[in-house]
Amino acid sequence: xxxxxxxxxxxxxxxxxxxxxxxxxxxxxxxxxxxxxxxxxxxxxxxxxxxxxxxxxxxxxxxxxxxxxxxxxxxxxxxxxxxxxxxxxxxxxxxxxxxxxxxxxxxxxxxxxxxxxxxxxxxxxx
Amino acid sequence: xxxxxxxxxxxxxxxxxxxxxxxxxxxxxxxxxxxxxxxxxxxxxxxxxxxxxxxxxxxxxxxxxxxxxxxxxxxxxxxxxxxxxxxxxxxxxxxxxxxxxxxxxxxxxxxxxxxxxxxxxxxxxx
Numbered sequence: 001x002x003x004x005x006x007x008x009x010x011x012x013x014x015x016x017x018x019x020x021x022x023x024x025x026x027x028x029x030x031x032x033x034x035x036x037x038x039x040x041x042x043x044x045x046x047x048x049x050x051x052x053x054x055x056x057x058x059x060x061x062x063x064x065x066x067x068x069x070x071x072x073x074x075x076x077x078x079x080x081x082x083x084x085x086x087x088x089x090x091x092x093x094x095x096x097x098x099x100x101x102x103x104x105x106x107x108x109x110x111x112x113x114x115x116x117x118x119x120x121x122x123x124x125x126x
Numbered sequence: 127x128x129x130x131x132x133x134x135x136x137x138x139x140x141x142x143x144x145x146x147x148x149x150x151x152x153x154x155x156x157x158x159x160x161x162x163x164x165x166x167x168x169x170x171x172x173x174x175x176x177x178x179x180x181x182x183x184x185x186x187x188x189x190x191x192x193x194x195x196x197x198x199x200x201x202x203x204x205x206x207x208x209x210x211x212x213x214x215x216x217x218x219x220x221x222x223x224x225x226x227x228x229x230x231x232x233x234x235x236x237x238x239x240x241x242x243x244x245x246x247x248x249x250x251x252x
Contacts, residue, residue, distance in 0.1 A: 008244060011203035021198055021231040029243035033248065068244045072147055072198065075139035101247035104240050105147035113239035114230050115154035118134060118194045121227035122159065 002097075004064040005037040005057050009050055011077060012042035019046060022070060037062070050082075054089050054096075064097040067085055072105035128223075130190040131163040131183050135176055139205060145172060160186060163188070166239035169203055176208075180215050180222075190223040198231035 008029065010022050022040055030038040037060075041053035048056070050067075057065060067086070069078050086098055104110050134155065136148045148166055156164040163186075167179035174182070181222075183191060193212070195204050212224055230236050 004248075005154045006244070006248065010199075013199055014240055015201040015205065017205070018199035018201035020200075021237060025237050025240050025244070029244040030202045031242055032245035036248070038244075052232060066248050070198065070240070070244075072196065073136075073139055073144035074146075075141040075144035077176050079141065079143070101244075104243050107239070107243040110236065110239045110243055111151050111154055113233070113236045115158055115198070117230050117233040117236055118132070118151070118155040118164075118196075118227075119158035120164070121131065122130075122192050 002064045003062045004061070005039070005062045006033060006066045006068065007039055007050070007053055007057075008068050009040045009041055009043070009082065012044045012046035014045055014057075025070065043081060050085050051089060054098075058093055058096060063095065066099050066101065068101045069103040070092045070100050071103045071118070074103050078103050084120070088108070128190045129186070129188045130192070131165070131188045132159060132194065133165055133167045133176070133179055133183075134194050134196050135167055135169070135170075135208065136196045138170045138172035140171055140182050151211060153249065176211055177215060180219070180224075184219055184222060186252065192227065192243050194227045195229040196210045197229040200229050200231070 008022065008026055026038055026040050041048050041050040041052060043050065054065065069082060071078050085098060089096065089098060134148065134152055152164055152166050165179060167174050167176040180191065195208060197204050212226060215224060216222065
């Protein structure tokens with residue numbers, strides 16, 4: 001059996017508080033996938049960065065990584081920076097399998113939940 | 127009756143494709159609030175910027191704006207840049223009511239929908 005892991009890939013920010021919903025998302029996803037290691041990794045400003053996290057997982061014997069970009073829009077970070085990093089990781093670890101999911105913002109269910117939230121955010125007329 | 131509007135406030139990016147899920151979110155929210163003008167405004171790199179959009183709405187007679195930050199993490203943009211912009215707008219338009227919701231990433235329902243998506247993104251073992 002191949003050891004598998006999931007990485008939730010997020011942007012990162014200077015304010016430590018920024019990561020809070022991503023930590024909650026990690027816990028919720030981990031609860032849905034109890035047999036898998038689910039961890040966060042960041043593009044910049046926060047640790048671990050994606051290549052560092054992959055190094056750690058490979059050192060632990062993980063041979064199959066599912067990567068989910070936790071981004072709403074697919075801009076340069078998802079369309080250019082991430083594929084470049086994944087290519088470099090594949091060169092570094094030829095035996096490693098890495099699958100990259102579409103960004104969470106492309107999910108109709110996520111967008112519907114956000115629309116519900118926005119509609120509910122309408123304050124009552126004073 | 128006070129004319130009201132909702133602004134979904136997002137970061138903006140260089141790639142035009144980045145805005146696609148935000149446009150979809152705008153449509154979904156507009157469908158839930160058919161009596162309200164729901165529009166997007168951006169912090170940077172895309173138009174309209176937030177102050178520009180507020181100018182337009184005030185010129186149309188809107189006196190009450192519900193602003194929802196479409197951000198996952200609450201970092202400097204939501205905690206510092208946005209309140210500064212809102213303060214400037216309140217100075218410019220003293221009669222205007224602006225309410226600012228918590229960022230969408232704080233919604234448990236949004237996080238649950240994202241966790242469902244992440245768990246489903248696990249590719250089958252080849």
